[in-house]
Amino acid sequence: MSNLETRPAEQVCGAGAAAGGVELLEARDVPLGGPRAMTVRRTIPQRRRSLIGAWCFCDHYGPDDVSTSVGMQVPPHPHIGLQTVSWLFAGEILHRDSVGSLQTVRPGELNLMTAGRGISHSEESPESVAGYRRPPTLHGVQLWTVLPREAKDTTPSFEHHGDLPVIVHDGVRVQVFLGSLPVAGQTLVSPARTWTPLVGAQLDLEAGASIELDVDPGFEHGLLVDAGDARLDGAPVPVGALAYTAPGPARLTVTAGADPVRAVLIGGTPFGEDVVMWWNFVGRTHEEVVAARADWMAQLAEADDGGTGYAQGAADRRFGRVDGYAGGPLRAPALPDVRLRPRGRPGR
Known part of the structure; x- marks a missing residue:
């Protein structure tokens, strides 16, 4: 998914200072594509915190009724230096990209795009046609991870994984979409490629259920609560908030209260590099x-090839x-008026 803000701030991202206990990160609403588009x-x-491991971007959307609207419509746009992680709770998204991928992603499936030195892609709600009606609700998360220096200029690529590891145990369902996670005596390992030590998983808990996760003590973690009455290590986490824990603990406890819980767990080793993130570029x-912005704009021209807005020969650029x-x-939006330099993280 693109960052469609018309005046995106340039972010200097680095691992933040360690927090004690559970730190709550509240969400801010961002309209994508204007006031009538999805938020x-x-x-x-x-x-307060720009990275959790290599995770650098977390957008949480829906549930949105797309039965009578065009739904998600994110036109072709560029990326560098990151991986995009598309994960749905409900609905469908059709992905197209410049390496020739055409792939629908559905709940429980993973679309993973590695931008490397440069890729462009679009995402949209599939069109309802004769014999097919798309799901009426769209609901999910869009996540990005930073590629480390040695991989940031890698060849762009795309992966789709429709068969991801899952376990159901004592009223809890865990599905791992990136990295690995030990659960109930088994280690769930995603087949998707990552470039730094990471974990990404969906947790579904019945009302009153609890799970103790044996996690890597070298990881920092974030728990995004999508629905329900959730607690992380005893601390309440409101719906829509992201709860952060610093490296150190070898176990995290997630508990559901009176209502069932759905949440996404992300984590990884603190990212050792500082990065500059603006619009869709890292x-x-x-x-x-x-x-990167100049290269993208150089590819765009007045509609000289049937209205697509691409310059002649864009496929080879x-x-x-x-x-x-x-x-x-x-x-691309206009660049900010200031120049930012990466700063070292505290204590480095």
Whole structure:
């Protein structure tokens, strides 16, 4: 999913200072594509904490009624230096990209796109046609992870995984979509490729259920609560909030109160590099981001090839082109008026 803010702030992201206990990160509402478009709830990045492991972006959206609207419509747009992680609770999203992928993602399935040196893609609610009617509700999360320096310019690629490890135990269902997680004496391992030590999992708890997760003590973790009466290590976590825990504990306890809980657990080793993130780009310097924007804009031109808005020969350029989307690509917003430099994280 694109960051469709018209004036995105340039974020200097680095691992924050360690927190004691459970730290709550509240979401802010961000309209995607204007006031009549869907609104997402963004928990990272923010001033208090911009990264959890290599996780650098978390948008939480829905449930949205898309039965009488166009639903999600995110035109072709570029990325560098990251992986996009699409995870749904309800509905369907159709993904197209410049490496030739055409893939629908559904609940319990993973779409993972590695941008590397440059990729472009679109996401949309599938069109209802004769013999097919798309699900009426769209609900999920869009997550990004930072690629480490040695992988940030890798060849772009795309993976879809429809058969991910899952276990049901004592009123709790756990499905791991990235990395690995020990649960009830078994280790659930996702087949998806990651470039840094990470975990991503959906947790579903019946009312009154509890689970003790044996986690890597070198990881920091975040628990995003989508629904229900949740507690993390005894601390209440409101719906829509992201609860953070610093490295150290070897066990995390998630508990459901009177209502069933659905949550997403993310985590990883504290990311050892500082990055500059603006719009849909993740780089190491301001100049890297400026160059990516210039390369994208150089690919866009007046509708000279049937109204798609791509310059001639765009398929052979840095971000390629997305074919099949009914509309032209997004133009990049104006750059901010200030130049930011990465800063070292506290204590480094």
